[in-house]
Amino acid sequence: MNLIDWRDARPIYEQITERIKRLILMDVLAPGEQLPSVRTLAMENSTNPNTVQKAYAELERQGYAYTVRGRGVFVADSAVLKDKRRGELAEEIASLLREAKEAGFDAAQLCEEALKRIGGDI
Amino acid sequence: MNLIDWRDARPIYEQITERIKRLILMDVLAPGEQLPSVRTLAMENSTNPNTVQKAYAELERQGYAYTVRGRGVFVADSAVLKDKRRGELAEEIASLLREAKEAGFDAAQLCEEALKRIGGDI
Amino acid sequence: MNLIDWRDARPIYEQITERIKRLILMDVLAPGEQLPSVRTLAMENSTNPNTVQKAYAELERQGYAYTVRGRGVFVADSAVLKDKRRGELAEEIASLLREAKEAGFDAAQLCEEALKRIGGDI
Amino acid sequence: MNLIDWRDARPIYEQITERIKRLILMDVLAPGEQLPSVRTLAMENSTNPNTVQKAYAELERQGYAYTVRGRGVFVADSAVLKDKRRGELAEEIASLLREAKEAGFDAAQLCEEALKRIGGDI
DNA sequence: GTGGTCTAGACCACA
DNA sequence: GTGGTCTAGACCACA
Numbered sequence: 181m182n183l184i185d186w187r188d189a190r191p192i193y194e195q196i197t198e199r200i201k202r203l204i205l206m207d208v209l210a211p212g213e214q215l216p217s218v219r220t221l222a223m224e225n226s227t228n229p230n231t232v233q234k235a236y237a238e239l240e241r242q243g244y245a246y247t248v249r250g251r252g253v254f255v256a257d258s259a260v261l262k263d264k265r266r267g268e269l270a271e272e273i274a275s276l277l278r279e280a281k282e283a284g285f286d287a288a289q290l291c292e293e294a295l296k297r298i299g300g301d302i
Numbered sequence: 303m304n305l306i307d308w309r310d311a312r313p314i315y316e317q318i319t320e321r322i323k324r325l326i327l328m329d330v331l332a333p334g335e336q337l338p339s340v341r342t343l344a345m346e347n348s349t350n351p352n353t354v355q356k357a358y359a360e361l362e363r364q365g366y367a368y369t370v371r372g373r374g375v376f377v378a379d380s381a382v383l384k385d386k387r388r389g390e391l392a393e394e395i396a397s398l399l400r401e402a403k404e405a406g407f408d409a410a411q412l413c414e415e416a417l418k419r420i421g422g423d424i
Numbered sequence: 425m426n427l428i429d430w431r432d433a434r435p436i437y438e439q440i441t442e443r444i445k446r447l448i449l450m451d452v453l454a455p456g457e458q459l460p461s462v463r464t465l466a467m468e469n470s471t472n473p474n475t476v477q478k479a480y481a482e483l484e485r486q487g488y489a490y491t492v493r494g495r496g497v498f499v500a501d502s503a504v505l506k507d508k509r510r511g512e513l514a515e516e517i518a519s520l521l522r523e524a525k526e527a528g529f530d531a532a533q534l535c536e537e538a539l540k541r542i543g544g545d546i
Numbered sequence: 547m548n549l550i551d552w553r554d555a556r557p558i559y560e561q562i563t564e565r566i567k568r569l570i571l572m573d574v575l576a577p578g579e580q581l582p583s584v585r586t587l588a589m590e591n592s593t594n595p596n597t598v599q600k601a602y603a604e605l606e607r608q609g610y611a612y613t614v615r616g617r618g619v620f621v622a623d624s625a626v627l628k629d630k631r632r633g634e635l636a637e638e639i640a641s642l643l644r645e646a647k648e649a650g651f652d653a654a655q656l657c658e659e660a661l662k663r664i665g666g667d668i
Numbered sequence: 669g670t671g672g673t674c675t676a677g678a679c680c681a682c683a
Numbered sequence: 684g685t686g687g688t689c690t691a692g693a694c695c696a697c698a
Binding site: 191192193227228229230231234248249250251 | 672673674675676677681682683
């Protein structure tokens with residue numbers, strides 16, 4: 181699993197967390213499935229086990245994975261997570277729309293424009 | 303001008319840049335108006351002049367202000383800036399919608415939800 | 425006997441010890457009754473026999489079970505154990521109350537609140 | 547500040563987190579006060595800066611402190627925290643009482659006993 | 669000077 | 684083998 185973009189300015193552990201979160205939300209990683217071991221993933225991405233460890237700890241803290249000591253790290257059930265993530269996305273968009281409104285832009289119009297950009301028809 | 307939230311995790315210079323950008327886009331700071339001097343703003347916010355300097359440099363880099371040597375820093379014309387910012391916001395929203403789509407959410411529906419959150423009906 | 429919650433962060437051997445202790449204190453497992461063999465329990469819980477072995481050793485160390493070589497592991501007399509466990513619980517609660525007091529909370533009031541939570545009126 | 551008990555089996559970073567939390571709840575560390583720098587605390591306790599860093603990150607995650615980059619780590623306002631901690635304590639006690647009940651003990655009586663142990667009259 | 673990230677490598681408990 | 688903790692030390696952005 182290749183999870184690091186070395187040109188990306190964000191910390192490596194954050195990139196790993198982010199990418200795996202996406203894979204879980206996209207159902208590429210199924211609930212209950214075992215994630216690569218800390219050491220394996222570190223080697224595959226030529227990074228340090230501590231860095232992967234930090235990413236996995238963050239995933240667990242956010243509820244995307246759970247750890248079984250001596251066994252490995254596993255993907256959590258995603259139904260609840262999807263709902264949570266959906267709410268977060270709505271809030272992030274709302275936050276941008278609030279700023280748009282402040283500057284006098286038409287929020288609804290901005291939404292339509294964004295939808296066009298992703299090729300999503302209304 | 304009070305521009306810093308010490309609880310905010312983001313770097314201080316970034317907060318200052320952000321707040322002043324908003325004030326310009328909201329026309330609170332008019333085009334051509336002089337910004338407070340680096341020293342004044344630093345004192346008012348009990349922070350380091352270097353930090354304010356960095357914020358001002360960033361504002362200039364992004365086109366929100368321009369420096370007149372020996373005179374001070376001034377707010378740029380906002381018409382073009384508004385247009386630019388509008389495009390950025392659209393792109394940021396589009397980016398969130400792309401992720402939403404990846405996870406199987408209905409982008410248009412998410413938009414409507416976000417619009418409701420800001421009390422903006424279509 | 426299903427004794428493991430894989431989502432639980434605690435070590436598996438500890439979970440097994442804990443659950444069996446509870447079953448003994450609740451008199452579900454009667455004094456003198458034979459516990460499942462290490463192998464059986466390991467298979468039933470799809471875990472390693474070494475893990476179950478460690479749990480049984482811990483139970484024995486704490487006086488909840490005793491081993492008869494070549495025969496198996498048996499539940500100890502519970503009267504004494506119950507008394508001991510009662511004392512431990514009192515001490516654990518006292519310890520929490522001490523911390524509460526340190527922070528300036530009213531210990532007695534906290535107790536009443538906890539009693540309400542378990543639906544136990546005085 | 548001496549925060550580590552080397553005989554304590556718990557991880558060092560956890561001990562540090564725990565002790566500082568207590569100091570905050572006891573108002574020994576006042577809201578807004580600066581905590582010792584990562585390096586200073588590490589030296590004082592002859593441990594590694596990374597370990598202190600982990601403790602501080604945990605304190606921040608739990609809302610007991612906030613970080614100002616380049617400045618230091620500061621104690622958060624404690625009013626809300628105290629309330630939160632009070633609720634946690636009540637729940638921890640309730641949980642012990644539930645177990646007690648399972649084993650047939652009188653929960654209210656156990657509470658009184660615990661109160662006596664801390665010298666707290668009803 | 670301050671915290672944040674990362675490496676390289678050790679040692680431990682657990683399964 | 685698996686994750687968890689820790690050391691010693693580097694380098695970075697930020698103030």
